[in-house]
Amino acid sequence: MVRQCEHCGERRQALRRPKTGHKVCRECFFQLLEDEVHETITQNQLFKKGERVAMAASGGKDSTVLAHILSELNTRHDYGLDLFLLSIDEGISGYRDDSLETVKRNEVQYGIPLKVLSYKELYGWTMDEIVKEIGRKNNCTFCGVFRRQALDRGAALMKADKMATGHNADDMAETILLNLLRGDIARLSRCTAIMTGEEGALPRCKPFKYTYEKEIVMYAYFKKLDYFSTECIYSPNAYRGYARDFIKDLEAIRPRAIVDIIKSGEDFRISSTARMPVQGVCSRCGYISSQKLCKACVLLDGLNRGLPRLGISRTRGIKSTNGVADIDEKSAVAGAVGNGFSKKLSLEF
Numbered sequence: 005m006v007r008q009c010e011h012c013g014e015r016r017q018a019l020r021r022p023k024t025g026h027k028v029c030r031e032c033f034f035q036l037l038e039d040e041v042h043e044t045i046t047q048n049q050l051f052k053k054g055e056r057v058a059m060a061a062s063g064g065k066d067s068t069v070l071a072h073i074l075s076e077l078n079t080r081h082d083y084g085l086d087l088f089l090l091s092i093d094e095g096i097s098g099y100r101d102d103s104l105e106t107v108k109r110n111e112v113q114y115g116i117p118l119k120v121l122s123y124k125e126l127y128g129w130t131m132d133e134i135v136k137e138i139g140r141k142n143n144c145t146f147c148g149v150f151r152r153q154a155l156d157r158g159a160a161l162m163k164a165d166k167m168a169t170g171h172n173a174d175d176m177a178e179t180i181l182l183n184l185l186r187g188d189i190a191r192l193s194r195c196t197a198i199m200t201g202e203e204g205a206l207p208r209c210k211p212f213k214y215t216y217e218k219e220i221v222m223y224a225y226f227k228k229l230d231y232f233s234t235e236c237i238y239s240p241n242a243y244r245g246y247a248r249d250f251i252k253d254l255e256a257i258r259p260r261a262i263v264d265i266i267k268s269g270e271d272f273r274i275s276s277t278a279r280m281p282v283q284g285v286c287s288r289c290g291y292i293s294s295q296k297l298c299k300a301c302v303l304l305d306g307l308n309r310g311l312p313r314l315g316i317s318r319t320r321g322i323k324s325t326n327g328v329a330d331i332d333e334k335s336a337v338a339g340a341v342g343n344g345f346s347k348k349l350s351l352e353f
């Protein structure tokens with residue numbers, strides 16, 4: 005017996021929505037998902053008319069679907085946004101070079117301009133070179149810290165007003181859990197924000213905050229979107245991996261678990277006695293930091309001095325709120341002399 009879509013009651017069911025369990029046809033699935041993202045955008049006032057928005061594009065499923073849906077909604081609901089794609093080339097051969105080819109095709113398919121910026125041009129190092137120094141265990145720390153800053157710098161270069169990333173509901177639930185497990189109260193208190201950095205030069209937003217990863221994958225699959233689906237060739241962040249697996253197990257038993265973790269994170273009240281870091285700026289590069297030097301400068305300094313573990317290991321007896329040891333600034337600057345890093349930063353900012 006042919007079963008009808010539970011939403012329109014006309015077309016035949018094609019799938020069961022992982023988030024709600026509703027059995028719907030493809031067309032209704034596309035419409036429902038797009039409407040939910042539109043609702044997230046409007047209810048949270050993520051964009052203002054006329055804004056220039058950088059869509060952080062890795063070529064993976066999340067950012068490819070984001071680019072697709074955001075450009076559709078921009079036209080459909082007349083958001084009036086000036087959209088462009090921004091990609092960071094971390095320098096991982098056999099992975100990012102292939103996924104960047106996907107983003108280059110997306111540029112043509114969606115008719116949205118693309119800007120690519122590399123770690124090599126920004127920091128003087130590719131991830132392949134960094135992994136040779138640090139090995140496979142801690143390389144994700146370098147990659148994550150450098151990417152965050154690289155995206156900000158790319159968006160600033162392109163005169164963007166805002167950045168949108170493809171972080172989804174699963175990513176957010178994972179992050180909440182991780183911060184809880186690490187006792188990182190400062191991050192726990194801000195990680196559920198749908199928009200961050202509003203006080204700084206470039207706000208970032210997450211239009212997929214409530215969108216389930218499984219639904220993003222289904223959307224990309226049924227729409228036949230061109231995306232790159234291989235995992236990074238370097239070892240994934242093991243601790244996050246455990247949180248990820250745990251969330252997936254919970255979701256299998258009770259799909260609402262993901263939104264409920266997000267809700268719990270949002271409603272968390274942080275005790276007024278908890279020590280919170282004071283946001284300032286890095287004394288070397290000017291990037292936001294709660295330490296004298298930002299984490300990227302500390303990590304880069306370690307690399308350039310042949311001490312790649314410098315920014316990773318906590319220094320005994322020195323308190324740090326972001327996991328970076330508060331190293332002596334003079335020695336850090338001395339170590340950076342000759343690599344052109346400071347000069348480059350002052351030119352680009």
Ligand SMILES: Nc1ncnc2c1ncn2[C@@H]1O[C@H](COP(=O)(O)OP(=O)(O)OP(=O)(O)O)[C@@H](O)[C@H]1O
Pocket residue numbers: 059060061062063064065066067068090091092093094151168169170171175
């Ligand atoms: N190299 C990159 N260049 C530009 N944006 C990136 C890059 N890597 C990640 N991002 C942005 O950060 C978001 C989260 O990245 P993450 O590494 O968690 O990948 P993901 O969840 O697999 O997302 P995706 O499927 O888009 O790759 C991405 O959706 C994208 O918006």
